[in-house]
Amino acid sequence: MTEPKFSYFYRPNALLMTKSPKQKKRINNRIRNLLTIALVLVIILGVPYFILNYQAGKSGMTIREVVQRKMIRSEGAGNGDSPSTAIEEGEKIDFLMRQHIGKEYTDKPMISHVAVDDLDQDGLLDVIVCDALDNFVSWIRQNPEGTYTETILAKDLIAPAHAQVFDFDGDGDRDILVAVLGLLYPSNDKIGSIVYLENDGNYNFKKNIIIERIARVSDVRAGDLDGDGDMDLAAAQFGYDDGETRWMENLGNGEFKTHMLQNLSGPINVEIVDIEEDGDLDLIVLVSQEWEEIYCYVNDGSGNFRMKLLWGSDNEDFGSSGISLYDLNQDGKLDILYANGDAFDYIPPEGKPWHGLQWFENKGNLEFEYHRLCDLMGAYSLRPGDADQDGDLDLFAVSAFNNWEDPDAQSFIWLENIGDMQYVKRDISNDPSHLIVMEPGDFNKDGLMDFVTGGMYPYPPFDRMSRVSLWINDGTLISEN
Numbered sequence: 001m002t003e004p005k006f007s008y009f010y011r012p013n014a015l016l017m018t019k020s021p022k023q024k025k026r027i028n029n030r031i032r033n034l035l036t037i038a039l040v041l042v043i044i045l046g047v048p049y050f051i052l053n054y055q056a057g058k059s060g061m062t063i064r065e066v067v068q069r070k071m072i073r074s075e076g077a078g079n080g081d082s083p084s085t086a087i088e089e090g091e092k093i094d095f096l097m098r099q100h101i102g103k104e105y106t107d108k109p110m111i112s113h114v115a116v117d118d119l120d121q122d123g124l125l126d127v128i129v130c131d132a133l134d135n136f137v138s139w140i141r142q143n144p145e146g147t148y149t150e151t152i153l154a155k156d157l158i159a160p161a162h163a164q165v166f167d168f169d170g171d172g173d174r175d176i177l178v179a180v181l182g183l184l185y186p187s188n189d190k191i192g193s194i195v196y197l198e199n200d201g202n203y204n205f206k207k208n209i210i211i212e213r214i215a216r217v218s219d220v221r222a223g224d225l226d227g228d229g230d231m232d233l234a235a236a237q238f239g240y241d242d243g244e245t246r247w248m249e250n251l252g253n254g255e256f257k258t259h260m261l262q263n264l265s266g267p268i269n270v271e272i273v274d275i276e277e278d279g280d281l282d283l284i285v286l287v288s289q290e291w292e293e294i295y296c297y298v299n300d301g302s303g304n305f306r307m308k309l310l311w312g313s314d315n316e317d318f319g320s321s322g323i324s325l326y327d328l329n330q331d332g333k334l335d336i337l338y339a340n341g342d343a344f345d346y347i348p349p350e351g352k353p354w355h356g357l358q359w360f361e362n363k364g365n366l367e368f369e370y371h372r373l374c375d376l377m378g379a380y381s382l383r384p385g386d387a388d389q390d391g392d393l394d395l396f397a398v399s400a401f402n403n404w405e406d407p408d409a410q411s412f413i414w415l416e417n418i419g420d421m422q423y424v425k426r427d428i429s430n431d432p433s434h435l436i437v438m439e440p441g442d443f444n445k446d447g448l449m450d451f452v453t454g455g456m457y458p459y460p461p462f463d464r465m466s467r468v469s470l471w472i473n474d475g476t477l478i479s480e481n
Helices: 012-018 021-059 062-076 477-478
Strands: 096-100 111-117 128-133 136-144 148-154 160-166 175-181 193-200 205-214 217-223 232-237 244-252 255-264 267-273 282-287 293-299 303-314 320-326 335-340 356-364 367-375 379-385 394-399 410-419 422-429 435-441 450-455 470-474
Touching: 012 356, 062 410, 096 422, 111 435, 111 450, 128 148, 128 160, 128 470, 136 160, 148 205, 148 267, 175 232, 193 232, 205 244, 205 255, 232 267, 232 282, 244 267, 244 282, 255 282, 255 303, 267 320, 282 303, 303 367, 320 379, 356 379, 367 422, 379 435, 394 422, 394 435
Parallel strands: 111 160, 160 217, 217 267
Antiparallel strands: 096 470, 111 128, 128 136, 136 148, 160 175, 175 193, 175 217, 193 205, 217 232, 232 244, 244 255, 267 282, 282 293, 293 303, 320 335, 335 356, 335 379, 356 367, 379 394, 394 410, 410 422, 435 450, 450 470
C-alpha cells in the first residue's frame, strides 16, 4: 500500500517533517519571532484604534474627526496649564459701593446665574435671578430708581442654571428662557429641561416646558439658526457622563425638532454669534469635564453645521468655568473670553494654581491666538467694560473657589487695561467670598459701569456670605483720570 503524500495545503507543518532538528528549531524560532512581531503590531495598532473607536462612540464623532481633534490639540496655541506671573499687581482702588438687594436669606445662598435686563422696559435695569437653593427664577425689580423688590416668577425649577431675557414670541414684551439642571450636583439621570416663561404683558409669567427628561441643561440660547425667521434654540447639556450639545429647530406652535451636534459630557456654555461675519449664526461651545475644549459649529445658513475645534487643554482637570464673546481689542472681530476655575470635582471644592483668566484673539478665518491673562483660583464670570472711561476695555472677574481660610483671598478683581492690551491686576474685594456670577450694567443711569454679583456656598467658611449684591461705581476712577 502506497503511503499517502503530505499535503502542504492541509498540513502547514509538513515541511518540518523533512528537516533536521536544527533546521526545525530554526524554523520554529522564526515562526515565534513572526508571531511576536505580529502581536506587537496588533497591540501598537489595535490599542490606539480601540481608544479612538471608544472616543468616537462616546463623542458622536467619526474616528477621522477624533484624530483631527487630537492633531489640533497637539498643534494648538498653548494649553495654558502653566501659571502666569507676567502681569503686574496693582494697588486696590475702592471705587465700588456694595449693597444687598433682593430677599433676605436664612440659609446658605446658592445663586447659579444673574441676568441684567430692563424687564419692565421702564428705563431702569433689573436683575433676573436663578436660585438653585430655593429652586425658582425671580425678578429683582428696580422701581423707583434705587429701590429693589424681588418677586418670584416661576417655582419648582430644580436648579435653574441660566436665564436669557428677550422677546421670544414677538409680542413686544420681554420673556425668559431658562436652562434647568434638575440637580445642582453631578448626576447621570435624565432630569434636565428647557423652560420658556411667557410674559402676558402684565408681568405674569406662564411656565412652558419646551423639553424635559434630558441630560442636565447648563445653558440654552435663542437665535434664528436656519434663517426661516423664527427663534430656534441651542442647548449645552452638562449631564455627567452623558452630556450633549444640540440645536432645536422651531417648527411652530411650540414644537421643536432636535438636531444633535455632539455627545461629549460637560458642555457649560453655548454662545450664538456670527463668528464668521457671513450673515448667519454660528455656535461657540465650551466643554469641560475630561475634554476641556472650545468648539465652533459653523453654520451654512440653513442650520447645517460643520464642527471645528478651536482650542483644547491637555490638562483634563483644567476646570473650564465659562466663556463670553466680546471684541476685546476693538478690531471689529469677536474674541473669546475664557475663565477656568471650576472645582466641583473636589470635596471640598478648592482652587488650583492653574486656574485663571485668558482670552482668544480672533485673527480671522476661525483662527484664534491664545493669551493667558493672569492666575485666579476659582475663576468665574470674566466680563469686559470701560470702568475708568479711558477708551479701552478693562476686565472683571470673580472667584468661587479660592482659599477662603485666608481673609485676603480675592473674590472680585479688576484687570486695568493700561494700553496695548497690557493689564494691571487690582483687587476689588475679598468680602463676600464664593462669588460665582457677575454681570455689568449702569443701574443708576450715571453713565458709569456698575455690577451685580451672586454667591454660592456649597462648603465653608460661611462668615462672608452674600446672596445678590449690587456694586455701584462712585466715579473715583474717572476723577483720577
